[in-house]
Amino acid sequence: MPRVLVVEDDSAMALALQDGFSYEGFDVVLASDGSSGLRLANERNPDVIVLDLMLPKLSGIDVCKRIRQNNNRVPIIMLTARGQEADKVAGLKSGADDYVTKPFSFLELFARVEAVLRRVQETADDTETFEFGDVRVDFRRAQAFKNGKQLLLSPREFKLLRFLIDHRGEVLARERLLDAVWDYDNVPFTRTVDMHIAKLRKKIEETPQDPAYIVTVHRVGYRFNV
Numbered sequence: 001m002p003r004v005l006v007v008e009d010d011s012a013m014a015l016a017l018q019d020g021f022s023y024e025g026f027d028v029v030l031a032s033d034g035s036s037g038l039r040l041a042n043e044r045n046p047d048v049i050v051l052d053l054m055l056p057k058l059s060g061i062d063v064c065k066r067i068r069q070n071n072n073r074v075p076i077i078m079l080t081a082r083g084q085e086a087d088k089v090a091g092l093k094s095g096a097d098d099y100v101t102k103p104f105s106f107l108e109l110f111a112r113v114e115a116v117l118r119r120v121q122e123t124a125d126d127t128e129t130f131e132f133g134d135v136r137v138d139f140r141r142a143q144a145f146k147n148g149k150q151l152l153l154s155p156r157e158f159k160l161l162r163f164l165i166d167h168r169g170e171v172l173a174r175e176r177l178l179d180a181v182w183d184y185d186n187v188p189f190t191r192t193v194d195m196h197i198a199k200l201r202k203k204i205e206e207t208p209q210d211p212a213y214i215v216t217v218h219r220v221g222y223r224f225n226v
Helices: 011-023 034-043 060-069 085-093 106-125 155-166 174-182 190-204
Strands: 003-007 027-031 048-052 076-080 098-101 129-132 135-138 143-146 149-151 171-173 214-217 221-224
Touching: 003 011, 003 034, 011 027, 011 106, 027 034, 034 048, 034 060, 048 060, 048 106, 060 076, 060 085, 076 085, 076 106, 085 098, 098 106, 135 155, 143 190, 155 174, 155 190, 155 221, 171 174, 174 190, 174 221, 190 214, 190 221
Parallel strands: 003 027, 003 048, 048 076, 076 098
Antiparallel strands: 129 135, 135 143, 143 149, 171 221, 214 221
16 A cells, blocks of 8 residues: 655545545645654655645755655655746755645646656566676566675565665665565564575675664664665
């Protein structure tokens, strides 16, 4: 189930968007100000963010900039009540992928969301081979090599490594990894993730006890570094 973070201080608008995205099968997370929106963007690892430009505590522009400064490439669609060209340009320059000007129809916004998610998926599908350090992974052939010697990775380990690489630089919560790799939805088996990460580190890391690539983010989850 894809997850959308809606950062909107207008409660009526936020609830309308929550109803619309829920109907379309999205897991919806709401934030009513920029500060909580930034925190939830880091903690809940959404697949897409719908971000209002004018927000209390922290503007949408500042939220977008800080998300990008954390090397988070999550798609962001900016909402603005203004029709001025300068606001649209500022949103795009801050790192937003698209914008929608209020008032808008939910169908228009959802079409934009589908478009950015489709682009992300197409980019991910292009990652058929990937190299880091002395490791080379060929996802198409389900083969991995370290220093030229083949590694024995299980199908689950390949799927886990693929997801980590496709979202490299992002902090991935254990719950999100469960959803994506094990298809568990809201089941608290986070220890399963930890055990598979430990096995994967032993195979790809030079020093598994001090990993260079799959690093632990305390109390949150993991991040794949390149």
